[in-house]
Amino acid sequence: MSDNPVAFYLITGFVIFLIGISKGGLGGAAGAAATPLMALVMPVEQVLGLMLPLLMMADVFAVASHWRRWDNRLLLLLVPASLIGITAGTALLTSISPDGLRKGLAVIVILFVLYKLFETRIQAAVTYHPRPWHGVLTGAVAGFTSTLAHTGGPPVAIYLLMQQVNPRTFVATSAAFFAIINWLKVPYYIYAGVLDLNQLRQVVWLIPLIPISVWVGRWLSTRIDKATFERVIIGLLAASAVLLLR
Numbered sequence: 001m002s003d004n005p006v007a008f009y010l011i012t013g014f015v016i017f018l019i020g021i022s023k024g025g026l027g028g029a030a031g032a033a034a035t036p037l038m039a040l041v042m043p044v045e046q047v048l049g050l051m052l053p054l055l056m057m058a059d060v061f062a063v064a065s066h067w068r069r070w071d072n073r074l075l076l077l078l079v080p081a082s083l084i085g086i087t088a089g090t091a092l093l094t095s096i097s098p099d100g101l102r103k104g105l106a107v108i109v110i111l112f113v114l115y116k117l118f119e120t121r122i123q124a125a126v127t128y129h130p131r132p133w134h135g136v137l138t139g140a141v142a143g144f145t146s147t148l149a150h151t152g153g154p155p156v157a158i159y160l161l162m163q164q165v166n167p168r169t170f171v172a173t174s175a176a177f178f179a180i181i182n183w184l185k186v187p188y189y190i191y192a193g194v195l196d197l198n199q200l201r202q203v204v205w206l207i208p209l210i211p212i213s214v215w216v217g218r219w220l221s222t223r224i225d226k227a228t229f230e231r232v233i234i235g236l237l238a239a240s241a242v243l244l245l246r
Contacts, residue, residue: 008041012203017213018233019054023062024217025171033233035150035200036109040077044101045093049194050203051150052182057207059179066172071165074173075180077135078142078156085143090188093148101104103149105243107151113238115154116230135161143181147188196208 015034022031038047096104115122138159146152156177160170189195200207220229 004041009203009206010043011025011037011242013206013209015051016203016206016209017216019051019058020061020210020215021217021220023058024176024214024219025221030217030229030233031153032109032112032151033240036105036237036244039102039105040240040243043098044105045098045194045197046199048093048148048150049196050125050191050199052185052189052195053197053200054179054207054210055150056146056182058183058210058214059175061211062175063179065214065218066168066175069168069172070176071169071173074135074160074163074165075147075176077132077179078139078159079180081136082143082146082152082177083184085140085145086147086181086185086188088140089144089147090192093194094178101220102244105149108145108151109237109244112154113234113241116132116234118198130163134162142177143184146178146181147185153180165213174224191211 018030018034018037018055022034032082035044035047038051042050042162093101138155141155142152145155153174156174160173186195
Protein backbone atom coordinates (compact mmCIF):
# COMPACT_ATOMS: atom_id res chain seq x y z
CA MET A 1 0.00 0.00 0.00
CA SER A 2 1.02 3.61 -0.52
CA ASP A 3 2.56 5.53 2.39
CA ASN A 4 -0.50 7.78 2.10
CA PRO A 5 -3.60 5.64 2.82
CA VAL A 6 -5.98 8.47 1.86
CA ALA A 7 -4.40 8.79 -1.59
CA PHE A 8 -4.39 5.00 -1.96
CA TYR A 9 -8.11 4.59 -1.26
CA LEU A 10 -9.15 7.65 -3.27
CA ILE A 11 -7.23 6.48 -6.33
CA THR A 12 -8.37 2.87 -5.85
CA GLY A 13 -12.01 3.94 -5.64
CA PHE A 14 -11.61 6.10 -8.74
CA VAL A 15 -9.89 3.25 -10.60
CA ILE A 16 -12.66 0.79 -9.72
CA PHE A 17 -15.15 3.35 -10.99
CA LEU A 18 -13.19 3.69 -14.26
CA ILE A 19 -13.12 -0.09 -14.67
CA GLY A 20 -16.88 -0.27 -14.21
CA ILE A 21 -17.81 2.51 -16.60
CA SER A 22 -15.42 1.17 -19.23
CA LYS A 23 -17.02 -2.27 -18.98
CA GLY A 24 -20.44 -0.62 -19.01
CA GLY A 25 -19.94 0.78 -22.50
CA LEU A 26 -17.74 3.88 -22.39
CA GLY A 27 -14.61 1.79 -22.94
CA GLY A 28 -11.77 3.46 -24.79
CA ALA A 29 -9.33 5.35 -22.61
CA ALA A 30 -11.24 4.84 -19.34
CA GLY A 31 -10.16 1.24 -18.82
CA ALA A 32 -6.62 1.95 -20.00
CA ALA A 33 -6.18 4.56 -17.26
CA ALA A 34 -6.74 2.08 -14.43
CA THR A 35 -3.32 0.40 -14.24
CA PRO A 36 -1.11 3.51 -14.61
CA LEU A 37 -3.16 5.40 -12.02
CA MET A 38 -2.86 2.54 -9.52
CA ALA A 39 0.87 2.33 -10.28
CA LEU A 40 1.21 5.80 -8.76
CA VAL A 41 0.42 4.36 -5.31
CA MET A 42 1.61 0.73 -5.62
CA PRO A 43 4.48 -1.16 -7.29
CA VAL A 44 3.45 -2.14 -10.82
CA GLU A 45 3.76 -5.89 -10.23
CA GLN A 46 1.38 -5.60 -7.25
CA VAL A 47 -1.01 -3.48 -9.32
CA LEU A 48 -1.21 -6.17 -11.99
CA GLY A 49 -2.13 -8.80 -9.41
CA LEU A 50 -4.69 -6.60 -7.67
CA MET A 51 -6.31 -5.40 -10.89
CA LEU A 52 -6.90 -8.84 -12.40
CA PRO A 53 -9.60 -10.06 -9.97
CA LEU A 54 -11.25 -6.62 -10.06
CA LEU A 55 -11.38 -6.76 -13.85
CA MET A 56 -12.75 -10.30 -13.73
CA MET A 57 -15.56 -9.19 -11.42
CA ALA A 58 -16.43 -6.35 -13.78
CA ASP A 59 -16.31 -8.78 -16.73
CA VAL A 60 -19.23 -10.72 -15.24
CA PHE A 61 -21.50 -7.69 -15.42
CA ALA A 62 -20.19 -6.59 -18.83
CA VAL A 63 -20.73 -10.02 -20.42
CA ALA A 64 -24.15 -10.40 -18.81
CA SER A 65 -25.17 -6.99 -20.22
CA HIS A 66 -24.30 -8.09 -23.76
CA TRP A 67 -25.01 -11.81 -23.54
CA ARG A 68 -24.63 -13.64 -26.87
CA ARG A 69 -24.34 -10.42 -28.84
CA TRP A 70 -20.70 -11.13 -29.67
CA ASP A 71 -19.26 -12.44 -32.95
CA ASN A 72 -18.06 -16.02 -32.44
CA ARG A 73 -16.01 -16.03 -35.65
CA LEU A 74 -13.96 -13.04 -34.51
CA LEU A 75 -13.50 -14.52 -31.03
CA LEU A 76 -12.15 -17.73 -32.56
CA LEU A 77 -9.48 -15.69 -34.33
CA LEU A 78 -8.63 -13.50 -31.33
CA VAL A 79 -8.71 -15.78 -28.28
CA PRO A 80 -6.35 -18.66 -29.23
CA ALA A 81 -3.75 -16.20 -30.52
CA SER A 82 -3.92 -14.25 -27.26
CA LEU A 83 -2.12 -17.15 -25.55
CA ILE A 84 0.97 -16.32 -27.63
CA GLY A 85 0.96 -12.77 -26.32
CA ILE A 86 0.15 -13.81 -22.74
CA THR A 87 3.05 -16.27 -22.76
CA ALA A 88 5.47 -13.67 -24.17
CA GLY A 89 4.21 -11.03 -21.73
CA THR A 90 4.66 -13.37 -18.77
CA ALA A 91 8.20 -14.22 -19.89
CA LEU A 92 9.04 -10.52 -19.90
CA LEU A 93 7.20 -9.93 -16.63
CA THR A 94 9.31 -12.54 -14.83
CA SER A 95 12.62 -11.26 -16.20
CA ILE A 96 12.32 -7.47 -15.99
CA SER A 97 13.20 -5.37 -12.93
CA PRO A 98 10.48 -3.47 -11.02
CA ASP A 99 11.91 -0.17 -12.29
CA GLY A 100 12.00 -1.49 -15.84
CA LEU A 101 8.41 -2.67 -15.51
CA ARG A 102 7.30 0.74 -14.25
CA LYS A 103 9.03 2.53 -17.13
CA GLY A 104 7.72 -0.05 -19.59
CA LEU A 105 4.20 0.68 -18.38
CA ALA A 106 4.85 4.39 -18.92
CA VAL A 107 5.98 3.70 -22.50
CA ILE A 108 2.83 1.65 -23.21
CA VAL A 109 0.70 4.48 -21.82
CA ILE A 110 2.51 7.09 -23.94
CA LEU A 111 2.00 4.97 -27.08
CA PHE A 112 -1.69 4.67 -26.22
CA VAL A 113 -1.99 8.44 -25.73
CA LEU A 114 -0.27 9.11 -29.05
CA TYR A 115 -2.59 6.68 -30.82
CA LYS A 116 -5.69 8.31 -29.31
CA LEU A 117 -4.45 11.77 -30.34
CA PHE A 118 -4.00 10.70 -33.96
CA GLU A 119 -6.67 7.98 -34.11
CA THR A 120 -8.88 9.69 -36.70
CA ARG A 121 -5.99 10.50 -39.02
CA ILE A 122 -4.58 6.98 -38.77
CA GLN A 123 -7.90 5.35 -39.61
CA ALA A 124 -8.52 7.77 -42.48
CA ALA A 125 -5.09 7.09 -43.96
CA VAL A 126 -5.41 3.31 -43.98
CA THR A 127 -7.04 1.38 -46.80
CA TYR A 128 -8.05 -1.85 -45.16
CA HIS A 129 -8.63 -5.28 -46.69
CA PRO A 130 -9.70 -7.89 -44.08
CA ARG A 131 -7.54 -10.99 -43.69
CA PRO A 132 -7.94 -13.80 -41.11
CA TRP A 133 -4.35 -13.40 -39.92
CA HIS A 134 -5.15 -9.84 -38.81
CA GLY A 135 -7.30 -11.32 -36.05
CA VAL A 136 -4.49 -13.66 -35.02
CA LEU A 137 -1.99 -10.78 -34.86
CA THR A 138 -4.45 -8.62 -32.93
CA GLY A 139 -5.11 -11.38 -30.39
CA ALA A 140 -1.38 -11.88 -29.80
CA VAL A 141 -0.67 -8.16 -29.38
CA ALA A 142 -3.68 -7.69 -27.09
CA GLY A 143 -2.62 -10.67 -24.97
CA PHE A 144 0.89 -9.22 -24.63
CA THR A 145 -0.14 -5.69 -23.63
CA SER A 146 -2.95 -6.97 -21.43
CA THR A 147 -0.52 -9.17 -19.51
CA LEU A 148 1.97 -6.36 -18.94
CA ALA A 149 -0.43 -3.50 -18.26
CA HIS A 150 -4.09 -4.61 -18.63
CA THR A 151 -4.20 -2.38 -21.73
CA GLY A 152 -5.21 -4.74 -24.50
CA GLY A 153 -8.11 -2.55 -25.58
CA PRO A 154 -6.54 -0.43 -28.36
CA PRO A 155 -5.51 -3.24 -30.76
CA VAL A 156 -8.84 -5.01 -30.28
CA ALA A 157 -10.79 -1.78 -30.78
CA ILE A 158 -8.88 -1.02 -33.99
CA TYR A 159 -9.43 -4.53 -35.30
CA LEU A 160 -13.15 -4.61 -34.54
CA LEU A 161 -13.68 -1.17 -36.07
CA MET A 162 -11.96 -2.38 -39.23
CA GLN A 163 -14.36 -5.33 -39.39
CA GLN A 164 -17.23 -2.82 -39.50
CA VAL A 165 -19.30 -4.64 -36.88
CA ASN A 166 -22.30 -2.85 -35.44
CA PRO A 167 -21.85 -1.00 -32.10
CA ARG A 168 -23.60 -3.65 -29.98
CA THR A 169 -21.50 -6.45 -31.50
CA PHE A 170 -18.36 -4.34 -31.04
CA VAL A 171 -18.96 -3.88 -27.29
CA ALA A 172 -20.13 -7.48 -26.74
CA THR A 173 -17.20 -9.05 -28.62
CA SER A 174 -14.71 -6.89 -26.76
CA ALA A 175 -16.34 -7.73 -23.41
CA ALA A 176 -16.33 -11.48 -24.14
CA PHE A 177 -12.72 -11.42 -25.38
CA PHE A 178 -11.35 -9.74 -22.27
CA ALA A 179 -13.48 -11.87 -19.95
CA ILE A 180 -11.89 -14.96 -21.50
CA ILE A 181 -8.29 -13.77 -21.57
CA ASN A 182 -8.46 -12.46 -18.01
CA TRP A 183 -9.24 -16.02 -16.93
CA LEU A 184 -6.43 -17.29 -19.17
CA LYS A 185 -4.01 -14.93 -17.41
CA VAL A 186 -4.71 -16.41 -13.96
CA PRO A 187 -2.29 -19.39 -14.11
CA TYR A 188 0.34 -17.20 -15.78
CA TYR A 189 0.08 -14.58 -13.04
CA ILE A 190 0.29 -17.28 -10.37
CA TYR A 191 3.43 -18.60 -12.07
CA ALA A 192 4.88 -15.07 -12.23
CA GLY A 193 4.12 -14.53 -8.55
CA VAL A 194 2.10 -11.34 -9.08
CA LEU A 195 -1.36 -12.67 -8.19
CA ASP A 196 -1.88 -12.29 -4.44
CA LEU A 197 -5.53 -12.48 -3.45
CA ASN A 198 -4.63 -11.19 0.01
CA GLN A 199 -4.26 -7.77 -1.60
CA LEU A 200 -8.01 -7.76 -2.18
CA ARG A 201 -8.53 -7.45 1.57
CA GLN A 202 -7.32 -3.85 1.30
CA VAL A 203 -10.04 -2.89 -1.16
CA VAL A 204 -12.80 -5.47 -0.62
CA TRP A 205 -15.14 -2.84 0.81
CA LEU A 206 -14.86 -0.89 -2.48
CA ILE A 207 -15.93 -3.85 -4.64
CA PRO A 208 -19.67 -2.92 -4.54
CA LEU A 209 -18.65 0.05 -6.69
CA ILE A 210 -18.18 -2.34 -9.63
CA PRO A 211 -21.82 -3.18 -10.46
CA ILE A 212 -22.84 0.41 -9.68
CA SER A 213 -20.21 1.86 -12.00
CA VAL A 214 -21.03 -0.67 -14.76
CA TRP A 215 -24.62 0.55 -14.61
CA VAL A 216 -23.41 4.18 -14.61
CA GLY A 217 -21.27 3.40 -17.67
CA ARG A 218 -24.27 2.00 -19.54
CA TRP A 219 -26.34 5.03 -18.57
CA LEU A 220 -23.62 7.54 -19.51
CA SER A 221 -22.81 5.82 -22.82
CA THR A 222 -25.93 7.31 -24.41
CA ARG A 223 -25.85 10.68 -22.64
CA ILE A 224 -22.28 11.91 -22.28
CA ASP A 225 -20.10 13.58 -24.90
CA LYS A 226 -17.61 10.74 -25.37
CA ALA A 227 -15.05 12.94 -27.12
CA THR A 228 -14.84 15.32 -24.17
CA PHE A 229 -14.76 12.44 -21.69
CA GLU A 230 -11.90 10.73 -23.54
CA ARG A 231 -9.91 13.98 -23.68
CA VAL A 232 -10.09 14.21 -19.89
CA ILE A 233 -8.99 10.58 -19.48
CA ILE A 234 -6.16 11.03 -22.00
CA GLY A 235 -4.96 13.99 -19.96
CA LEU A 236 -4.91 11.77 -16.85
CA LEU A 237 -3.03 9.10 -18.78
CA ALA A 238 -0.41 11.56 -20.00
CA ALA A 239 0.11 12.93 -16.48
CA SER A 240 0.41 9.44 -14.99
CA ALA A 241 2.99 8.44 -17.64
CA VAL A 242 5.13 11.46 -16.75
CA LEU A 243 4.93 10.59 -13.04
CA LEU A 244 5.82 6.94 -13.72
CA LEU A 245 8.95 8.01 -15.59
CA ARG A 246 10.23 10.11 -12.69
